[in-house]
Amino acid sequence: MSATGVRADARIVARADGRGGTALPVLDGDGPLALRRTRATGTEARVMVVGAMSGPLGGDRFSLTASVAEGARLHVGSAAATIALPGQTKGEARYDVRLDVADGAELRWLPEQLISARGSDLYVTTRAELAAGARLVLREEQVLGRAGEEPGRLTSRLTVRIAGRAVLDQELACGPGAPGGWDGPAVLAGHRAVGQLVVVRPEFAAQRPEPRVLGECAALIPLAGPAVLVSAVAADALRLRRLLDESLARLDGRT
Template identity: 80%
Template sequence: MIVTGVRATARIVARDDGRGGTALPVLEGDGPLALRRTRASGSEARIMLVGAMSGPLGGDHFAVEAGVERGARLRVGSAAATIALPGQAKGESRYDVRIDVAEGGELHWLPEQLISVRGSDLRVTTRVDLAGSARLVLREEQVLGRVGEEPGRLTSRLSVKVAGRTVLDQELGCGPGAPGGWDGPAVLGGHRAVGQLVAVRPEFAREPVAARMLGEHAALVPLAGPAVLVSAIASDALRLRRVLDEALAFLG
């Protein structure tokens, strides 16, 4: 018997409703990816991504597509951590996120952590395309293994374009089979939680944010455009979240 993984795609479109709010003309969940609208805040629509079943398992391919149209404001979170698990199907699982934000649009993409369980093999790809006056706050957090557990294989790539220009394109591989040195002093240094926060605002082009350390294991650096990147490592998910929250508060 041949076992194949699950294929699932969730789609979101946010649109200015012309009355000072944001409408959601497209809100489509699929299989294990369920979308729930929550109470709006001012002109900002809010959505929670809810896992309707375990996963991604080995061989699964999940995708989330989000489009924020001109002048709309959207915040996306998740109800719980995403857990990458081994499954009956052999081979790598995938989780692809594609984000587009038009002129004057704003997106806060703030999911919970991704946990890489021993024996899993997951590739995560996040691609963001922003118009020149778009705004973005994007947080990614990865936790390597549960308590007392070695991690699975995790490859994560994040790319961000502003007005067609690439401002960030980075990839990190961790766990069994990843390029050597991922757990060495030049990368994670034995830590088991890693994260990044990307903020894009037009005013950063006029008033760039200076590079600085944010505590012992986090750094803020300006990117080649109206954007900044905060990279952080920590011993666990709680400490990582605290660092990234402090970074976001610093950025205002």
Template identity: 65%
Template sequence: MSVQARARIVATRDGGLPVLESAGPLALRRTRADGAHTRVTVVGAMSAPLGGDRLAIEAQVREGARLYVDSAAATVALPGRAPEPAVYEITLDVADDAEVRWLPEPLISARGSELRMRTSVRLAPTARLVLREEQILGRHGEETGSLTSRLTVLRAGRPLLDQELAYGPAAPEGWDGPAVLGGHRAVGQLLIVDPEFEKHPARTRQFGTSAVLTPLAGPAVLVTAVAPDALALRRILDTALSAGSDSGNG
């Protein structure tokens, strides 16, 4: 039987979490604070998402709040009995002078699975965001499942970023070609939004041969990377996070 579950987070300026609602396989736990940020860890309570599942996490970060969200382990998309694809939706609503650091562990697309991942972010004009996405195409020694990932970001009600990526058997032909992944099996991106970029614009920068930091048309930078495995990908994105944060601070 397919699972439908929606977990919710509300964070406030004083470090409070007036809403911290777990649901189904999405168990939310308040964990030790990371500096000034209130920290929430997503703990998988069961195997998910499976085919046909519809999972969602909603986070509302109120004015002046600081929220850090991570996960206890990688999320593994698995085939299920239902023929429909699984759907996993993340919605972040970030108020003025608030900040979200959304840094989960990777998503692994197992052979035979089909997942549609959607992340929607709404930022107030002075909100800040650090968002990392990492996708591992197949477990060790196996082919990838089908994965479609869409990221949409609005800032002050205007589009900042809207992109969709697709991999695996259900993706358009050429997804694994030299112009896209070139045989790599780990792909990721890092988005940093900070009003400080308006004062200190970032410059395009390359990290090795498989990652690049690109300024967006707004106070933001986007890092895109491919790598042979999850460890190499994380190292690249960690380096890029340091570089991007330093750019925003001048």
């Protein structure tokens, strides 16, 4: 820890083990970003991100990188929600996530919610770089404030590139000091939970799902590539998760 906050880095590398499964030759985290391997499911390796400290706080700098090589399958979740908090150090905190998925590889990136507590200031980026034959399920959820609490400042940027081509690049800023209108009818419309689900599958290049409204607060949008985006808002984290889970089940053909 320094006068400017905590700096922490974590790295995951997944590779096919040659026996039909997935090995994790690199599983390295420090400080508040502890990584734990959990029981595998079939050919898929599973990793849990465990918050070993509070944060991110003001001035902190976190980064997490996951690389999935050809033939590997990786599922990454988190043990609990991440809570952005104010700290003794003034200034913005940053949390940067980089995901790299090779041809014939699959990544399911399904962390718990990010909660923006009152007085916090966090800029979070998630950048996914995929080869043409890669597969991805990425869920991102933000909750503005804890129960009965006003939110902090939260800026979130999500970028997805397939074979070097950007198919999604969006940024949302909420809370005190964010551009006007973030809580208006064109953006959150008074809701306090917002989320995205990105699904990338090579077969979508030939037949993508049609755009459609999913209830009152969610929509499925085909992207300019073998990918779709589900964007949703809800009154709370539980309802948001239900919307995104139902959307993924439809895409998987389970409903």
